Amino acid sequence: MDILLLSRIQFAANISFHILFPTITIALGWVLLFFKLRFNRTQDRKWMDLYLFWVKVFALSFALGVVSGITMSFQFGTNWPGFMEVVGNVAGPLLAYEVLTAFFLEAVFLGIMLFGASRVPGWLHTLATFLVAFGTTMSAFWILVLNSWMHTPAGHELRDGVVYAADWWAIIFNPSMPYRLVHMLLASGLTVAFLIAGLSAWRWLRQDRTPAVATGLRFGLTLGALLIPLQILAGDMHGLNTLEHQPAKVAAMEGNWETRGNVPLLLFALPDEAARENRFEIGIPSIASVILKHDPAGVVPGLNDFVAEDGSVLHPPVSAVFWSFRIMVGIGMLMLVVSWGGVWLIRRRGVEGLPRPALWGLAGMSFAGWGATLAGWYTTEIGRQPWLVHGVLTVKEAVGDVAAGMVLSTLIAYLVVYALLIAAYLGVLFHLAAKAGQPAKPALQPSLQPAE
Amino acid sequence: MFHPEALPLIFAALMGASILLYVVLDGFDLGVGLLFPFTTEAERDRMIASIGPFWDANETWLVLAIGLLLVAFPTAHGTILTALYLPVAVMLIGLILRGVAFEFRAKAPIPHKKPWDIAFWAGSLMTALSQGFMLGIYIMGLQWSLATVAFATLTAGALAVAYSFIGAGWVIFKTDGALQLKAVHWAKGGIWGVVLGMGAVSAATPLASPRIFDKWFTLPEVVALAPLPLMSALLVALLWLSLRRLPTRDDSFAWFPFVGAVVLMILGFFGMAYSFYPYIVPEKMTIWQAAAATESLSIILVGTLVVLPVILGYTVLAYVIFRGKATKLSYD
Ligand code: HDD
Ligand code: HEM
Ligand code: HEM
Numbered sequence: 001m002d003i004l005l006l007s008r009i010q011f012a013a014n015i016s017f018h019i020l021f022p023t024i025t026i027a028l029g030w031v032l033l034f035f036k037l038r039f040n041r042t043q044d045r046k047w048m049d050l051y052l053f054w055v056k057v058f059a060l061s062f063a064l065g066v067v068s069g070i071t072m073s074f075q076f077g078t079n080w081p082g083f084m085e086v087v088g089n090v091a092g093p094l095l096a097y098e099v100l101t102a103f104f105l106e107a108v109f110l111g112i113m114l115f116g117a118s119r120v121p122g123w124l125h126t127l128a129t130f131l132v133a134f135g136t137t138m139s140a141f142w143i144l145v146l147n148s149w150m151h152t153p154a155g156h157e158l159r160d161g162v163v164y165a166a167d168w169w170a171i172i173f174n175p176s177m178p179y180r181l182v183h184m185l186l187a188s189g190l191t192v193a194f195l196i197a198g199l200s201a202w203r204w205l206r207q208d209r210t211p212a213v214a215t216g217l218r219f220g221l222t223l224g225a226l227l228i229p230l231q232i233l234a235g236d237m238h239g240l241n242t243l244e245h246q247p248a249k250v251a252a253m254e255g256n257w258e259t260r261g262n263v264p265l266l267l268f269a270l271p272d273e274a275a276r277e278n279r280f281e282i283g284i285p286s287i288a289s290v291i292l293k294h295d296p297a298g299v300v301p302g303l304n305d306f307v308a309e310d311g312s313v314l315h316p317p318v319s320a321v322f323w324s325f326r327i328m329v330g331i332g333m334l335m336l337v338v339s340w341g342g343v344w345l346i347r348r349r350g351v352e353g354l355p356r357p358a359l360w361g362l363a364g365m366s367f368a369g370w371g372a373t374l375a376g377w378y379t380t381e382i383g384r385q386p387w388l389v390h391g392v393l394t395v396k397e398a399v400g401d402v403a404a405g406m407v408l409s410t411l412i413a414y415l416v417v418y419a420l421l422i423a424a425y426l427g428v429l430f431h432l433a434a435k436a437g438q439p440a441k442p443a444l445q446p447s448l449q450p451a452e
Numbered sequence: 453m454f455h456p457e458a459l460p461l462i463f464a465a466l467m468g469a470s471i472l473l474y475v476v477l478d479g480f481d482l483g484v485g486l487l488f489p490f491t492t493e494a495e496r497d498r499m500i501a502s503i504g505p506f507w508d509a510n511e512t513w514l515v516l517a518i519g520l521l522l523v524a525f526p527t528a529h530g531t532i533l534t535a536l537y538l539p540v541a542v543m544l545i546g547l548i549l550r551g552v553a554f555e556f557r558a559k560a561p562i563p564h565k566k567p568w569d570i571a572f573w574a575g576s577l578m579t580a581l582s583q584g585f586m587l588g589i590y591i592m593g594l595q596w597s598l599a600t601v602a603f604a605t606l607t608a609g610a611l612a613v614a615y616s617f618i619g620a621g622w623v624i625f626k627t628d629g630a631l632q633l634k635a636v637h638w639a640k641g642g643i644w645g646v647v648l649g650m651g652a653v654s655a656a657t658p659l660a661s662p663r664i665f666d667k668w669f670t671l672p673e674v675v676a677l678a679p680l681p682l683m684s685a686l687l688v689a690l691l692w693l694s695l696r697r698l699p700t701r702d703d704s705f706a707w708f709p710f711v712g713a714v715v716l717m718i719l720g721f722f723g724m725a726y727s728f729y730p731y732i733v734p735e736k737m738t739i740w741q742a743a744a745a746t747e748s749l750s751i752i753l754v755g756t757l758v759v760l761p762v763i764l765g766y767t768v769l770a771y772v773i774f775r776g777k778a779t780k781l782s783y784d
Binding site: 056059060062063064066067068069070071073074076077078081082084085088089090091092093095096097099100101103104105107108109110111112114115116118119120162164165168400401402406407410413414417421424427428431432 | 504505506508509511512514515516518519520521522523524526527529530531532533534536537538540541544545547548549550551552554555556559560561744745747748751752755756759760763766767769770773774781782
């Protein structure tokens, strides 16, 4: 296989694995701060129980996020040397600021947050918790600035094929940055909301019916119900922004080949790139035009506009973008129905009154946020092809000259490690949830009590 | 704002400093992992507790070092990292195994604890060996041949031994009782490994690189450099003497082996840095040829000068908070 494809698969595998864990830690940090502040305020034991359970999940996710993130930072050099050579003058400072203002902050205060509760005064522990949450959000900010700049570059100039920074303000607040940041932070919040609701529902089903579990369930559902409308709104605005800056991506998301008005919203289709048409199309007439142009007759760009004179294709692969977008939006709609339905049921009958199917449904959606987040990133990133930095640098120009066999063998090694780790992670999460339900036994053999 | 000629030098120094900090700080917690085969489960819990609050931040110095290479020397980083593709991958997988095993061993069901301990050890070993291997290939000018791989195998072993030694020093410093006594024994064995490793690498380096040979053995350099090996020899002697008396009854000087190991590493590092200067890709590219645009470097430097002291400040705070002998780790 060729080196470009292998390197792309390897990068996609590594970042997909990486993003799973930041998606949890970014929002979970703030949720832990909330639990802690509630406990400080009410002195109600259940908040402490919630904190002590979820802080374990946080610590585990954080470790996975850190080690996979380190892999990411080496990837630029090992697989994409052209990236830094061309846009290093912009990407460099952004990455440097991420390390300086975010990574050290998180890493140092994480130690104090996790293990320092009995060693430092209460306020310092709360402050450490805050700084960890703040640090994860800062790192999301910086990396999304860079990622957004790669989608909608601004504030730079090109001299002899190398990018130089001209206006840092324009670089940082590039056109898609605010949308992507908001959308990603909300995605993180939703992932955590459904994780908490789902694991709590699972514990409830296993007859682990303590006040902490009931509160966790109510908290997760309420958070989800609050965030999902915001997310749908943010997603819509994000799409409009993309229409302005990366029309080819939106055309692929909509599966729209011809530039025209009255574009239908496709619920199902099999885009066929060879024939340049959709097969088995099912759609609602004119709705895509309404969403994108707020007018049924609104003209929406089509994929055929992005074919060069000589016939070479300048738009991203259609099926992958089309379907990953539908998966994300589909999960979003499901989240809307489930969270609002759940909150409505709880208001009417209380947590005790939740029917078993509803509980199983929630438990089944524990990791729905992961699904939507990955699908969203695939939409965004595959939709940028063939560009690495839109209009500046293609992926092909950036790839490193490494033996394909080497990339393949390391790729296989990564995949094996990642598969094992995800299995272990899920296993341990449910193990912790099951263990939390058992009444604490007195430690008979202290040496067998693992240190946390 | 900054002198354009000075910037690359400043960044080379910053990168060197963060590599040095990484090697010392992550060195001790990797070393703790390397010592796992010689321990009982209770001892492993205690050793893990001694590094628990620190390892994550320690590792961040590697991220900073690689980040600085990436951002300050964009044209060099590709050459270096593509040449080191395989050992980098081994190191990354090692770091992954070690980092996650740390969490999993405490949270997985109790029967799974042993396999995670093995993963912790294996990850530490992969990391230490691959880092040493990369150092060797780097010294050899990023060439892959039978001779360079043989040399790199030597440096790989030497670095793993050095990490184990500093790890043992850390355990002496942070624990007491039987475990501390055990660590003194490890260190007594380890110090000979360190002497052997440092000696072999120092002997092989000038032989392998004519340029470094000239840099070391011409006058007046050879006189100016003489303090490095002399100080190292003195330090090794002091370490040996102290290890024979440790542990003392009132635990005085328990810190000495660790600090001695740190100083040894610093000496070794300066010897190495001196040999390479002014190259960033050995024999091919100097730090000035590889540096990024002045504007971008200035922007980073401003931030670095403001933030780095703060980082150092709260790093020290963490070591102060968790001072004293390691006890059980817990979240409440
Ligand atoms: C700082 C830069 C950056 C950031 C924050 C992200 N990406 Fe990305 N992504 C790239 C920089 C990049 C890249 C270097 O530009 C790649 C490598 C090859 C390519 O096509 O673009 C890429 C490709 C790429 C691909 C393969 C697309 C293809 O080749 O067809 C996927 C699936 C993802 N990314 C997924 C993600 C996910 C899940 C992210 C969430 C964290 C993410 N990306 C953030
Ligand atoms: C190519 C892109 C990326 C690179 C190179 C990268 C790099 C890294 C590195 C090196 C770490 C470890 C830092 C440490 O030692 O503490 C890390 C952790 C982290 N990253 Fe990324 N990252 C990328 C994408 C992202 C994205 C898109 C997000 C968020 C939207 C993100 C959010 C985080 C967070 C929150 C952490 C802290 C650790 C955790 O919470 O698990 N990263 N990343
Ligand atoms: C239901 C309505 C939603 C709409 C209309 C929507 C819209 C969008 C659009 C248009 C993009 C592509 C942005 C680009 O062009 O680069 C995107 C990306 C993304 N979406 Fe959604 N989204 C929705 C729901 C969700 C949900 C529920 C999640 C996760 C819980 C999510 C997570 C993401 C992520 C992580 C990305 C990639 C990062 C980014 O570009 O912002 N989305 N979304």
